[in-house]
Amino acid sequence: MKTFRKIGALATVATIAFTGWASAENIKIGVSYPTPTHAWAAGMNWHAEKAEERLEALYPDVDLILVNSPDPSAQASALEDLMSVHQIDALVVLPFESEPLTDPVLNVKKSGALITVVDRGLSQPGIEDIYVAGNNPELGRVSAQYMKGRLKEGDNIVILRGIPTLIDNERFDAFMAEIEGSGINVLDHKHANWNRDDGFEVMQDFLSRFPDIDAVWAQDDDIAIGVVAALKQAGRDGNGMFVVGGAGMKETIKGIMDGNELVPVDVLYPPAMIATAMDVTVAAFKSNGPVAGRYILGATLITPENAASFYFPDSPF
Amino acid sequence: MTETAMSTAKSSKLNGFDLKTAGPAIALLILCVIGFLLNPAFLSEGNITNLLTRSAFIGIIAVGATFVITAGGIDLSVGSMAAVIAGVMIIVMNGAVDTFGTGLTTVLIGCGCSIILGLGAGLVNGLLTTKGKIEAFIVTLGTMGIYRSLVTYFADGGTLSLNYDIRGVYRPVYYESFLGLPIPVWVFIIVSIAGWFLMNRTAFGRYCTAIGSNESVAKYSAIKVDRVKTLTYVIQGLCVSLATIIYVPRLGSASSSTGVLWELEAIAAVIIGGTVLKGGYGRIGGTILGALILTTIGNILNFTDMISNYLNGTMQGLIIIIAVWLQRGDWGRKTSAD
Structure with a gap:
């Protein structure tokens, strides 16, 4: 490719x-x-x-x-x-x-x-x-496509967005356009500023607020790390729950190579x-x-099959 | 809470109802009612625990800031200080794994290192202000930049992550509970009580107030002004290091985005609580309420989609201003009072 x-x-x-x-x-x-x-x-x-x-x-x-x-x-x-x-x-x-x-x-x-x-x-x-x-709308679209493949009608997701900017809007709008009509409910979306701490706190509040969440679009790998910590704290990391981040952080890609079920894929924004x-x-x-x-x-979907070609263990990211 | 309000009302009959003391408590109560009306899950045990735990970081730092501000100083470096201490803690603990293994010893070394760094950083701020005769605003603005860039440098621009095995040992410090309350909340409570005692029941606390009101008078009253002022920064540093010790096990990482704007949140918590920004009057109890108010605002905004995400800052700003206005404004009082 x-x-x-x-x-x-x-x-x-x-x-x-x-x-x-x-x-x-x-x-x-x-x-x-x-x-x-x-x-x-x-x-x-x-x-x-x-x-x-x-x-x-x-x-x-x-x-x-x-x-x-x-x-x-x-x-x-x-x-x-x-x-x-x-x-x-x-x-x-x-x-x-x-x-x-x-x-x-x-x-x-x-x-x-x-x-x-x-x-x-x-x-x-x-x-x-x-x-x-990179292709911001494509990142949103590819993430939504993956969600549609894994979820069924009536399932609930929450979205954690980045810093309020054009980039964030492009990703979000394309995601929403793709998810529309699929029957998947977007419960709410909040800005987590591409930041682990904010990801953790926003996700904690989503978990208190919504008893039934099936998946999370975190848009970014840093936010996803906070989301995963909040899910584990609340004990809601099982039952097929999954989180989709974005960017291509080396730790996330390593996790995908190792078959992490909670963060099974990533979307590239290299x-x-x-x-x-x-x-x-x-x-x-x-x-x-x-x-x-x-x-x-391309905003490539990184899966266990292709992860190795996006893995740079020496890079700080 | 109502009891305190009642008793203060009695003690200050001249002003009718003393909003100076009750203001923050009322504001917090109103916020909680709003939160509950928006979504009853706001008062669920899980959310209350999250709220209290989250407040612990800013709250602990703000207790230290109350001393600095009461004595007429300001410390803008606390957020960056927390980030750099978190970073160094992680580096030290990762480095200690080879010698001391992944047990409790390594975690204790990390915590010890945090406290030494906190005290040291506070001492530097304090000495530069007092002995160096540089305004606190400039000193801490400088150290703020230094600490922030140091953490970026240590992390090579990226993120420092704690060794996965130590994380298992250290994790309970943030996630476990004791008698139903998470450990960070206990630390917050202990720091608050110690701070309250120091401020209200010791000579040191009175010295801080005296220096903040009028430094020259305090000097002529044989108060060792430089020493007391330096100590307030050391206390601030200690508070930052305690906050960092409970912050690191949460996500096990530190980066240049750690602790961004914590200094402003801490200062806001102090002022919302009724302490005067130019010094001379400090309230530890108010500071704690101030920290809770700030966290509650963020929490409530996450509980509703009625307000556009883009307006979060507006809501926070409005509530902060209203909370302070509640206790400062002349409204409801005869205007002749000066």
């Missing part, structure tokens, strides 16, 4: 010949992303470093410069430095926030560099040459997408095929 599928190419940039960039002696590619403050981002940081090692070993003339920034304005300054000090030929950027970074990225583009945007889109269309992202973006960006200079376009990674 392909790791990603390409769903469309930007017609406007398709005509640009990337060979122009490749003529330089040394290809400098800046990679800018937020400083890891939570586990998912730490995993992304790890995968970016791994990709840097691998690509630089493969292509001695490629120089990848990794910079992480603690806030949007620091990231804007980092982009200026990459442009003026390093004179990069291409930029891979995972923007902190879309709005404040749109102009800085546009400035880098004006310097002639190739732009690859990861995970979060910019607020103005047409700036990026390459876009690589921090390794930064590595994909770096690969594609390097390919823009090295490949004879066109690469500009939008790459939306």
